[in-house]
Amino acid sequence: MPKPYVQIEHPEWSRDAVMYQINTRQFTPEGTFAAAAGQLPRLKALGVDILWLMPVQEIGIKNRKGKLGSPYSIRDYYSVNAEYGDMDDLKQFIKNAHELGMYVILDWVGNHTAWDNPMLEKHPHWYQRNSSGDFHSPRWTDWSDVITLDYSQPGLRKYMTEAMKFWVQEVGMDGFRCDVAGFVPVDFWNTVRAELDAIRPVFMLAEWETRDLHAHAFDMTYAWSWQDTVHKMAHGKADVGALGIYHYTDENSWPQDAMRMLFTSNHDKNSWEGTQFDLYGDALENAIVLSFVSRGMPMIYNGQEAGNTKQLAFFDKDPIDWQEHSLEDLFRRLIKLKKDHST
Helix, strand or coil, rough: CCCCCCCCCCCCCHCCCCEEEEEHHCCCCCCHHHHHHCHHHHHHCCCCCCCEEEEEEEECCCCCCCCCCCCCCEEECCCCCCCCCCCCHHHHHHHHHHHHCCCEEEEECCCEHHHHHHHHHHHHHCCCCCCCCCCCCCCCCCCCCCCEECCCCCCHHHHHHHHHHHHHHHHCCEEEEEEHHHHHHHHHHHHHHHHHHCCCCCEHHHHCHHHHHHCCCCCEEHHHHHHHHHHHHHCCCCCCCHHHHHHHHHHHHHCCCEEEEEECCCHHHHEEECHHHHHHHHHHHHHHHHHCCCEEEEECCCCCCCCCCCCCCCCCCCCCCCCCCCCHHHHHHHHHHHCCCCC
C-alpha cells in the first residue's frame, strides 16, 4: 500500500481546535499586547484554543499606506512593532495564553518585505527584478508598500528559516499562519517545517488552497471555496446542492488528514469586502453554524462575537466597539457542541 499523502504529524492540541484571529491594532482601545492579554480569560471561557496574531514586527515607512501602515509590510523580521509594545510584552502575552491552555501562532510574511527593510541594501540579489531590471511589488496586486523576494537565492532561504526558528525557539510561538503561502516555493515550506518540528511540534496554516502544501509542510489550508459557496447561498446565488458539491470534492479529492480552515470573516473580508452582516445578511447565523458543523477547523475573527458592525481600517487605528451580543452565546454553544462531539 502507498504511504499516506500527509507525512507530517499534527500537534495533538490542534485536533478539534477552534482558532481566533487577533488584529492587535484594533483588538483593544490601547492596541497593545498587554491590553490584549487582559482579554485572554474571556477567550478561554468562549472555548478558543489557538490564537492567530497578525504580524507583530516593525512596519516599513517607505511607500507606507495610511498613517500606521500595513502589518504585512515587514521592516525587520526580528523586531516588534513599538505600537503594540515590546518583546517582553509579547512574551508575556504568549506566557499568559499558555498558562490558560491556549496556543499562539504568528502571521508570517514570507513573500515580500517593506521597501526599507535593510535586506534590500545588504542583499539586493535576494529580491526579484522585472524585465527592466527594477525591483517590484508582487505582480497583479496593488501592494505598492512591499517588494517581492526571490527564493532562488539560498541565502534568503537560510535567513527566512533562521528567522522563523527564532520566533519558535526564542519567543515561544507555537507555529505560523503563512501569508500568500502559494507565492513561496513549496520546497521551502517543506524544509522549514522539518526544521521547526525539530525544535518542537508546531502548527502551520497556509493562506492558500492547494493539496500539495499538505504533504510535508502545512497542517491546514484555507477553505476559500467553502466560504465562497456559503456566501453565494446566503444571497440566493446557489442552493444547498452547491454545498454538497464542495463536500463531495473535499472528502474525495483532498487528503483525509488535511485540515481545512472554515470562516465567515477575517481581516481581509472585513476590511475590503464588508462586515459579517454585509456578507451574509439574514443568513449570518446559519453560515456561522455551518462553519462549525462542516468538516474543518472553524475560525473566528476578533469582534465577530461582539456583533461588530464596521469595516475596520487596515492602515490606521480603528478599534473594535465591544458590546454584549447574542452572537457570543452562539459561538460559545457551537464550540461546546464541536468539542462534545469531537472525532
